[in-house]
Amino acid sequence: MTDPVAKLPSELDQLPDRDPEETAEWAASLDAVTKAAGPHRAAYLMRRSLQHAEGAGIALPKLLETDYVNTIPTAAEPAFDGDLEMESKITAWNRWNAAAMVTRGARYGVGGHIATFASAAWLYETGFNHFFRGKEGDGSGDQLYIQGHASPGIYARAFLDGRLSEQQLDNFRQESGGDGLPSYPHPRRLPWLWEFPTVSMGLGPLSAIYQARFNRYLTNRNIKDTSNSHVWAFLGDGEMDEPESTAALALAAREQLDNLTFVINCNLQRLDGPVRANFRVVQELEGAFRGAGWNVVKTLWGSAWDELFQLDTTGALIRRLREVPDAQFQTYATRDVAYIREHFFGAEPALAELAKLLSDAKIAECFYSSRGGHEARKVYAAYRAALAHKGAPTVILAQTVKGYTLGKGFESKNANHQMKKLSIDEFKGMRELLGLPIPDSAFEDGLVPYGHPGADSPEVRYLQERRAALGGPAPARRVHAVALPEPEERAFKALYKGSGKQEMATTMAFVRLVKDLMRDKETGRRWVPIVPDEARTFGMESLFPSAGIYSPMGQTYEPVDRDQLMYYKEAKDGQILNEGITEAGAMADFIAAASSYATHGETMIPFYIFYSMFGWQRTGDQMWQLADQLGKGFIVGATAGRTTLTGEGLQHADGHSHLIASTNPASLNYDPAFAYEIAVIVKDGLRRMYGPEAENVFYYLTVYNEPKPQPAMPEGVQDGIIKGLYRFKEGVPAVADAPRLQLLASGTAIHWALQAQELLAADWNVTADVWSATSWGELRRDALEAEEAMLRGEQREPYVTQALSGAPGPVLAVSDWMRAVPDQISQWVEQDWFSLGTDGFGLSDTREAARRHFGVDAQSIAVAALAQLARRGEVPASTVKEARERYGL
Secondary structure, eight states, X not given: OOOGXXXXXXXXXXXXXXXXXXXXXXXXXXXXXXXXXXXXXXXXXXXXXXXHHHHTTOOOOOOSXXXXXXXXXXXXXXXXXXXXXXXXXXXXXXXXXXXXXXXXXXXXXXXXXXXXXXXXXXXXXXXXXXXXXXXXXXXXXXXXXXXXXXXXXXXXXHHHTTSSOHHHHHTBTOOTTSSOBOSSOOTTTSTTTOOOOOOSTTHHHHHHHHHHHHHXXXXXXXXXXXXXXXXXXXEETTGGGSGXXXXXXXXXXXXXXXXXXXXXXXXXXXXXXXXXXXXXXXXXXXXXXXXXXXXXXXXXXXXXXXXXXXXXXXXXHHHHHHHSOHHHHHHHTTSOHHHHHHHTGGGSHHHHHHHTTSOHHHHHHHHHTOBGGGXXXXXHHHHHXXXXXXXXXEEEEEEOOTTTTSOTTTTTOGGGGTOOOOOHHHHHHHHHHHTOOXXXXXXXXXXXXXXXXXXXXXXXXXXXXXXXXXXXXXXXXXXXXXOOOOOOTHHHHHHHTOOTTSEEOHHHHHHHHHHHHTTOTTTGXXXXXXXXXXXXXXXXXXXXXXXXXXXXXXOOSOOTTTTSTTOXXXXXXXXXXXXXXXXXXXXHHHHHHHTHHHHTSOOOEEEEEEEGGGSHHHHHHHHHHHHHXXXXXXXXXXXXXXXXXXXXXXXXXXXXXXXXXXXXXXXXXXXXXXXXXHHHHXXXXXXXXXXXXXXXXXXXXXXXXXXXXXXXXXXXXXXXXXXXXXXXXXXXXXXXXXXXXXXXXOTTXXXXXXXXXXXXXXXXXXXXXXXXOXXXXXXXXXXXXXXXXXXTTOOOOOHHHHHHTTOOXXXXXXXXXXXXXXXXXXGGOOSOEEEEXXXXXXXXXXXXXXXXXXXXXXXXXXXXXHHHHHHTTSSOTHHHHHHHHHHTO
């Protein structure tokens, strides 16, 4: 299609032309080159001109794609700082043991992945030998996001350097015995080795960006100088299809995170086949990253290709490489040389002539193995270039062969991700290829042996010396357990005393509490408020001028509300992470802050506040990542419940986040009704997460946007608040022998239950005791622990059973959540049980109408209570119908 702008008359062009005649000459020159030398030559000249202009500092749009060649020519590669022969031996041992570990595990059907590390071995080994900084210097070192399926190679290296035993390798994916290795990078399962869980694909790249950003945050806020820390994220080209993988690329470029490098292993295969079968994923990724503002380094071809590029005097080879789709390159790696001569070089006469100059051995070397990602010198050059580049993050696109060195049965096969073992003969072939001194006698028992050159061998000494020079072993997780002092009691007391006649939503109560805690002299600076572009919704604008919104650029403009008390203040040392509309980004912020106590030896107290509907439902996978990474902090689901967010409708109405949260063992979930409950829970949370006996847990609190008078805290309820249940208001019988029941309510539902208590007493002479159920989840957790104790022969009664023991009448539970949320504890309640909840889809209406719709308003609770009493014969059955008519149900 012809570009319509190019055909516009010059007088209609929006860009002024000072010299139309000169412009015409340039256009004529381009036309002449096209006619004389062809469009490829014209395109080459244009690219060179644009590259020259960029190098000269002329402001022009950047090229989004470059030719399908290495960014760093062989002649420009830096000198290799190491013993390449020794590193090749080390890499060979690690390749062998990674494959042996998975193959031996196949006896028990536990599986594992071989092909990923086989393709990426030099990407890791070069980093470990020359670049990745350990934690024995400043305690931070570099942060390594290891591709999950490559974990056998990392275990193999830890075995070589003496950190893992042969028995542990044999327990790969067999953890129940206590001496096993988890399948992937799981810090909770192997906390001395792994720092970052990455195998839920897409979360690694997203987290790496926000980790690099958080490193800068710590530096700019003078918490810790992290300028020597670099974040390395190892990713698969298929993984880049996950939306999270590219969700924050612009953020990394915008904030100039040159402390971040992505290394994408472009073996052109995803789990079941080619990544871009009919296209070229390397070129696509280059365009995406360049367009986002990243520095791109392509490391595609090994040194064997140098001769081919030197022989290519017409550009035919470059053109051919640019047009061949990925699936065809995969096929070349599996076919004979005759096929390659016909289908690759036979595409045009100039290539056919070039091929006549090449031996079969040279063609085989180029197309079967010579990839940039398989040569230490090429990878070394790329890593050096990444660290040298300033002002933007770098992505290295390294081309490899999936299953490299594993033999023709593995290499470039579509099924190699699912292939879990090699035969003995295949291992023997691999032994010869890698040059390992493993005798045939080592295979006599039918098992492939592990290989080790010896603890005092030159290989191990070299490996350990390189790691010592770089600051110790890696990857490694270190915890510097320093308890935080308790904040001053003053902040909590403000909520203990209630609000009097003033109405206050529990959302506002939480924000006020944190605002006061942020003023604490000892711990205030360690709070990290995180919000995804809804700070004003949650009443947090008062924090803007006092705490400041973090921006590495500071504030380069005059805010529109500068003359107001609570103006929008950005600052380089700002404390608030006020993200754009990205819950995933905010969660990545939270994870980085929540695990800073281990990553950097700096304990931070993050709280992340969001629409409760858009938390667990949208980013639940990251909540599991947080648990795996042993993160700590407060996650706050605001505007909670299915009926409190008036008018917003179905997709904003949360009635189920507590149910999802209850599935995460590290999450302590609370649904407080009153401000003082929030104070008690937060205070205890600070003790449990940051005190002398710190636990690896995090808190999920739900708070509501419904203003209510906040009562003062009754005496002696703190223990019940923490455990999940206490009696808030005892009913007073209107008549002797009045029927009685127990109303359990959480969150905002306590107000409906209290109204129902009054209706039952005034209209039906029924007495109800109202209980505040601050945590259905903690009640269930305690009950399950009691049952486990019973199976060990111990006698312990669940707290909920104890609390309600002997309470007269049935139990009726109500909340702004699905009935399944309170029903979690029903089996441990000795009384007759019934629940009310907001099952179904939400709807747009007033709070009152929505509650009537779901049958959880005060009148509906009263009718449900009468129904339960009628079923027990304590009130006439006709009472239920009478009540429904009276209340208009």
